[in-house]
Amino acid sequence: xxxxxxxxxHSLRRRLLWLVLAAIAFxxxxxxxxxxRTALQQADMMFDYHLQELARSVQGGMHVTPADPGSTDVxxxxxxxxxxxxxxxxxxxxxxxxxxGFSDMSVNGVPYRVYSLQTPEQTIQIAQDLxxxxxxxxxxxxxxxxxxxxxxxxxxLAVWWLISxxxxxxxxMRRQVASRAADDLSPLPDxxxxxxxxxxxxxxxxxxxxxxxxxxxxxxxxADAAHExxxxxxxxxxxxQALRRAGGDxxxxxxxxxxxxxxxxxxxxxxxxxxxxxxxxxxxASAAQWQRIDLEDLARQAVADVLPQAxxxxxxxxxxxxxxxxxxxxxxxxxxxxxxxxxxxxKYSPEGGQVDLALGEHGGAPTLxxxxxxxxxxxxERERVFDRFYRAADSHVAGSGLGLAIVRAVxxxxxxxxxxxxxxxxxxxxxxxxxxx
Numbered sequence: 181x182x183x184x185x186x187x188x189x190h191s192l193r194r195r196l197l198w199l200v201l202a203a204i205a206f207x208x209x210x211x212x213x214x215x216x217r218t219a220l221q222q223a224d225m226m227f228d229y230h231l232q233e234l235a236r237s238v239q240g241g242m243h244v245t246p247a248d249p250g251s252t253d254v255x256x257x258x259x260x261x262x263x264x265x266x267x268x269x270x271x272x273x274x275x276x277x278x279x280x281g282f283s284d285m286s287v288n289g290v291p292y293r294v295y296s297l298q299t300p301e302q303t304i305q306i307a308q309d310l311x312x313x314x315x316x317x318x319x320x321x322x323x324x325x326x327x328x329x330x331x332x333x334x335x336x337l338a339v340w341w342l343i344s345x346x347x348x349x350x351x352x353m354r355r356q357v358a359s360r361a362a363d364d365l366s367p368l369p370d371x372x373x374x375x376x377x378x379x380x381x382x383x384x385x386x387x388x389x390x391x392x393x394x395x396x397x398x399x400x401x402x403a404d405a406a407h408e409x410x411x412x413x414x415x416x417x418x419x420x421q422a423l424r425r426a427g428g429d430x431x432x433x434x435x436x437x438x439x440x441x442x443x444x445x446x447x448x449x450x451x452x453x454x455x456x457x458x459x460x461x462x463x464x465a466s467a468a469q470w471q472r473i474d475l476e477d478l479a480r481q482a483v484a485d486v487l488p489q490a491x492x493x494x495x496x497x498x499x500x501x502x503x504x505x506x507x508x509x510x511x512x513x514x515x516x517x518x519x520x521x522x523x524x525x526x527k528y529s530p531e532g533g534q535v536d537l538a539l540g541e542h543g544g545a546p547t548l549x550x551x552x553x554x555x556x557x558x559x560x561e562r563e564r565v566f567d568r569f570y571r572a573a574d575s576h577v578a579g580s581g582l583g584l585a586i587v588r589a590v591x592x593x594x595x596x597x598x599x600x601x602x603x604x605x606x607x608x609x610x611x612x613x614x615x616x617x
Contacts, residue, residue: 193347200339207374208332212325221323228282231295231306238304239297255307266302274305284310347372353381365392470587473514475505475539475548482518483537486526494532497522502540505548507615509594517590520583521550521611528554534606544617554608562600589615 238256257274258267271611274287280296291310293519296303356368367385370378483499490497518537525535533553540547557565566588584598591598596615603610 212328215324216321219321224319235297235306237306257305259303470508486522489528496534498536500538505539505546507546513590524583525552546615548613550611551603551606552608553606556609
C-alpha cells in the first residue's frame with residue numbers, strides 16, 4: 181500500500197528572509213563588481229589624461245626635474261628635431277622610435293604605458309609604470325566598492341528587522357489562538373493586522389461564529405431533550421405498568437396498548453422535531469449548496485403529506501398559486517417549513533374547517549401564506565409561540581411546541597421573515613413567510 185508523502189511545514193518568515201537576503205546579496209555582488217570594473221576604467225582614463233597633460237605641460241616649457249634614481253613611476257624623454265636627446269628624467273632609456281599617441285612597451289622586463297607627442301621643435305615621450313598604475317587603479321576601485329560592501333550587511337539587518345516586525349501580528353495571533361481554551365469561540369481581534377492577514381482572521385471569526393452557533397444548538401438540544409423527554413418517558417413507563425396490570429382483561433389490555441402506542445408516537449415525534457430544530461439552528465449552508473426551487477412543487481408535496489390527516493377530520497385543504505414562484509435555498513428544510521405550517525393549521529382547525537395555502541409575489545418578494553379557520557393566536561402571544569416548547573394556555577391540541585420554532589429557524593436560514601396575523605377571510609391564524617426578493 182503506497183504511503184502519502186508527508187511534507188514538513190515551512191516557515192514563511194524564514195523563506196522570506198532567505199529569498200530577500202539572497203536577492204540583496206546577489207544585487208550587492210553585481211553592483212560591487214560593476215563598480216569595481218567601472219572604477220578601473222575611469223582610473224585608466226584618468227592616468228592616460230594625466231600623461232597627456234604632462235606632455236602638454238612639457239611642450240609649454242614646464243621645467244621637469246629629474247626623478248630620483250630609484251624612481252621609475254613616470255619617465256620623461258625629449259628629443260630635438262635632429263633626433264638628439266635633449267632630456268631624460270632617469271638613466272633608464274626608452275626606445276628612440278616613438279609611436280605617436282598611446283602605446284604599451286616593455287623596457288628591461290618592466291611594462292610601460294607611453295604617450296608620445298611630436299612638435300616641429302621636439303618629440304616628447306611620457307612613460308608610466310603599468311604595474312604601479314594598476315596598483316593605484318585597484319586601490320581606487322576598492323574605495324569605490326567599499327560603500328557597497330558596508331551597506332549590504334546594514335541593508336540585510338534592516339530587512340531582517342522589517343520582516344520580523346511585519347510578521348509580528350501573525351505570531352501574536354498564533355499565540356492568542358494557542359493560548360485559548362477549547363470552548364473559547366469569541367472573535368479574534370483584528371486591529372492593526374496587515375491586509376494580507378486580515379481576510380484570514382475575518383474568515384476564522386466567521387468560522388468561530390458558525391461553530392459557536394452549532395455548539396449552542398447542540399447544548400440546547402441536549403438540554404431540551406433531557407428536559408422534554410423526561411415526561412414522555414415517564415408516561416411510557418406508567419403505561420407499560422398499566423399494561424402489565426391489565427392481566428387477562430382484553431378490553432383494558434387493548435386500551436393500555438393503544439395508550440402506549442400513542443405515547444410512543446408522541447415521543448418519536450418529539451425526538452424527530454428536536455433533531456430537526458437542532459439541525460436547522462446549527463447548520464449554515466453555503467450559497468454553493470443552494471439551488472433554485474419552485475415553491476409550488478414543495479407546496480403540493482406538503483399538501484399531500486397532511487391530506488390524510490385533513491381528510492380524517494373533513495378539513496378542506498386548498499392550494500392557490502399566482503404563477504410560478506421561485507426561491508433560492510434547500511428543498512428539504514423548506515419542505516419541513518411548509519409541512520409544519522400546514523400540520524399546525526390542520527391540527528388547530530375544527531372538524532369540517534378550512535386551510536388554504538397561497539403562493540405569490542408581493543413587491544418582487546416571493547411569499548407563501550397559510551390561513552386556517554381555527555381559533556387563531558392572541559396578539560399578545562404571537563411572538564412567544566416561536567419559543568421552544570411554548571404552548572398557548574387555552575390550547576387543547578396535543579403537541580410539543582416546536583413546530584413554529586422550526587419554521588422560524590428555517591426561515592432565518594433562508595433570509596426570510598415569518599409574520600403571524602389574524603385571517604380576515606377564514607377567521608383563524610394567518611402565517612406569512614416573505615423571502616428575499
